[in-house]
Amino acid sequence: MTASGVQVNxxxxxxxxxxxxxxxxxxxxxxxxxxxxxxxxxxxAIANLKGGVGKSTTTVMLADGLSYFYGMTVLVIDLxxxxxxxxxxxxxxxxxxASDQGKGAHHLLAEFVxxxxxxxxxxxxxxxxxxxxxxxxxxxxxxRGWISILPSHPQLRLREMGLEEDWYSRTxxxxxxxxxxxxxxxxxxxxxxxxxxxxxxxxxxxxxxxARAGLALSNVYITPTIADSVSTWGTKQxxxxxxxxxxxxxxxxxxxxxxxxxxxxYARQVASDLRDVYLKDRWFGPTIPESxxxxxxxxxxxxDSYNTFRGKYGGVKQDVRRLAxxxxxxxxQRTGSTWQKIRD
Amino acid sequence: MAEDPRLTPADYLDRFFDELxxxxxxxxxxxxxxxxxxxxxxxxxxxxxxxxxxPYALAASGSKSRFYSVFATMxxxxxxxxxxxxxxxxxxxxxxxxxxxxxxxxxxxxxSKVSERRSSVF
Numbered sequence: 001m002t003a004s005g006v007q008v009n010x011x012x013x014x015x016x017x018x019x020x021x022x023x024x025x026x027x028x029x030x031x032x033x034x035x036x037x038x039x040x041x042x043x044x045a046i047a048n049l050k051g052g053v054g055k056s057t058t059t060v061m062l063a064d065g066l067s068y069f070y071g072m073t074v075l076v077i078d079l080x081x082x083x084x085x086x087x088x089x090x091x092x093x094x095x096x097x098a099s100d101q102g103k104g105a106h107h108l109l110a111e112f113v114x115x116x117x118x119x120x121x122x123x124x125x126x127x128x129x130x131x132x133x134x135x136x137x138x139x140x141x142x143x144r145g146w147i148s149i150l151p152s153h154p155q156l157r158l159r160e161m162g163l164e165e166d167w168y169s170r171t172x173x174x175x176x177x178x179x180x181x182x183x184x185x186x187x188x189x190x191x192x193x194x195x196x197x198x199x200x201x202x203x204x205x206x207x208x209x210x211a212r213a214g215l216a217l218s219n220v221y222i223t224p225t226i227a228d229s230v231s232t233w234g235t236k237q238x239x240x241x242x243x244x245x246x247x248x249x250x251x252x253x254x255x256x257x258x259x260x261x262x263x264x265x266y267a268r269q270v271a272s273d274l275r276d277v278y279l280k281d282r283w284f285g286p287t288i289p290e291s292x293x294x295x296x297x298x299x300x301x302x303x304d305s306y307n308t309f310r311g312k313y314g315g316v317k318q319d320v321r322r323l324a325x326x327x328x329x330x331x332x333q334r335t336g337s338t339w340q341k342i343r344d
Numbered sequence: 345m346a347e348d349p350r351l352t353p354a355d356y357l358d359r360f361f362d363e364l365x366x367x368x369x370x371x372x373x374x375x376x377x378x379x380x381x382x383x384x385x386x387x388x389x390x391x392x393x394x395x396x397x398x399p400y401a402l403a404a405s406g407s408k409s410r411f412y413s414v415f416a417t418m419x420x421x422x423x424x425x426x427x428x429x430x431x432x433x434x435x436x437x438x439x440x441x442x443x444x445x446x447x448x449x450x451x452x453x454x455x456s457k458v459s460e461r462r463s464s465v466f
Contacts, residue, residue, distance in 0.1 A: 092460035132436045299431045302453050307434035 039337050041075070041196040043189075044255075045218035049241070050234030051205035054224040054259035054288065056084035057298055058323075059202040061288070062222070063089070065324030067145030068131055068309050070339040072197035076128065076149040077189075079105055079214045080204040081157035089128040089149055094303040098125050099153045106156040108188065109210070112181065113163055118188035124150045132306040133343075144342055148196075160210050178212035185213050197339070198331070207241070215246050220334060222327075223282075224259045227270040232278060239279075255330050257285040257323070283330045286322040291315060309343075372396050394422035399430055403454035404462065411454075415447045423447060430454075 046059045059076060066072040078086045086095045086104075098104055108123045128149040129135055137144040167177045189199070200222075201214045215221075221242060225231045235256075243250045256279055258271050275284055288294070293315040313320050325341075332338045351359075368375040372392035379386050388396055393414065402411045415423055423446045427433040432453045438446060 093456055096460075296431060301432050301434060301437065302456070305434055306436050308436060311434055311436065 039335055040193040041199045042220060042331055042335060043199045043201065043218045044220045044222055045201045045203050045215050046222045046224065047203040047215060048223050048225060048234060049205055049238045050231055053226050053231055056088060056202055057294060058222060058224045058257055058259060059085040059200050060088045060298060061320050061323055062200055062327060063147045064131060065320045066198055066328065067134060067147050069321060069324045069341055069343050070328055071145040071342040072339065073195065074147045075192060075196045075199045076147065077199060077201045078149065078152035079210055080152055080202050081154055083152040083154060085202045086149060086151035088298045088300065089130065090125065090151060091300050091303045095151055095153060098151050099155065104151045104153050106153050106159050109156065109159050109163065112184050118184045120150060120188040120192060124148050130300055130306055131312065132308045135306050160208060164209065174209055178209040181209055181213035182216040185217055215242065220253045220255060221247065221250065222255045222257065224257045226260050227258050227267040229270065232270060232274060235279065251281040253334065254282045255285060255327060256282045257288065259288045260290040261287045262290045285326045286319055288319050289316065390417060393418055394425050397426055399426060399432060399450055399454040400458055403451065404458045408451065411451050412447060415450065420446065
């Protein structure tokens with residue numbers, strides 16, 4: 001327990017947390033050989049240059065959906081200094097307590113600044129689970145899906161700004177800093193890739209060096225967007241930047257999600273245009289409605305509060321299920337592996 | 345709306361206040377909002393308390409005794425409803441707890457959320 005009374009670390013290390021779950025998590029089946037095998041984690045950036053499109057909500061829904069329905073071991077890396085997905089998973093108090101215990105992306109960044117060896121595991125919160133079913137299974141030593149997190153904190157942007165000032169004063173450039181961070185993080189996360197099924201990187205809505213590193217590390221790109229004209233235009237900007245600088249084959253690696261959908265004639269038209277005209281070469285997930293259920297699901301009452309999947313997601317539980325199914329189909333197409341569903 | 349020539353101004357306004365009275369009697373939330381706007385202090389009937397009690401506002405007032413005095417008179421089902429509707433607990437969290445334990449949990453969580461979300465500058 002911390003001084004504030006919040007227990008934030010029930011396991012000794014992220015590595016232990018992930019490996020304990022791996023016995024029941026190794027469910028990837030090779031399509032071609034039919035053999036069950038462990039595949040490296042798919043690094044998935046949740047990104048859009050436009051803010052307010054539901055990146056953090058998508059991150060949390062995917063983490064819950066994949067761990068609950070497929071028993072996947074999920075790591076959330078929150079690189080957005082607004083720390084919204086960290087807050088949704090850990091609560092505000094939990095985010096602060098984690099930071100006080102030396103956990104978080106801002107502490108990992110401090111290691112980079114200090115020139116220390118790259119290792120992400122010590123900075124990860126092994127337990128970011130809020131679903132009662134996952135907690136109970138864990139308690140009974142029958143782990144069936146788990147979520148860990150490298151949390152963010154508002155300090156992350158301040159530390160990044162300090163790093164940028166220092167880097168640029170020594171004739172470094174934003175691109176060289178982004179590349180150095182990418183290399184450092186690649187080394188730091190490499191040991192974790194065999195311990196997790198999916199790593200979700202929640203990227204900030206801008207192209208800071210840290211954000212660029214997150215994008216460069218990723219195998220696939222999840223783009224939440226809203227069915228309106230400014231978001232459609234923002235999706236174009238995002239596609240062009242990523243396609244030019246990071247992933248020329250973006251179309252094959254892009255999973256698009258229309259979020260905060262209000263069922264109006266205008267929104268239906270924009271959504272249709274996105275699917276049929278502007279992003280017709282992309283994978284689309286289910287449309288996530290604008291809903292009070294979504295807002296409630298993202299407001300965890302306390303760090304020691306748990307809820308059943310049905311209780312947490314209420315009227316949008318089928319949307320979260322479809323999101324997990326559709327994304328696992330997308331991953332199957334990308335990696336050649338499939339995951340067995342363990343819950344309906 | 346055109347003025348009805350058969351009504352005096354007082355009769356005309358009475359219609360409006362009659363409608364308002366009717367609505368306030370059946371809608372405690374609206375009653376609470378109107379009382380708040382007028383700046384008065386009133387006592388709500390027990391059955392209406394769960395509709396109007398705001399645990400965050402009570403926790404923010406800093407008075408633990410006032411917080412407890414409001415909720416201690418409620419039925420367990422009312423306390424649970426307040427906690428659920430204010431996102432202070434899930435059904436899983438509340439299972440097996442008595443009223444006293446529920447109010448303790450509500451006070452601790454509401455106080456915690458207020459301190460996390462209220463600016464320390466203003």
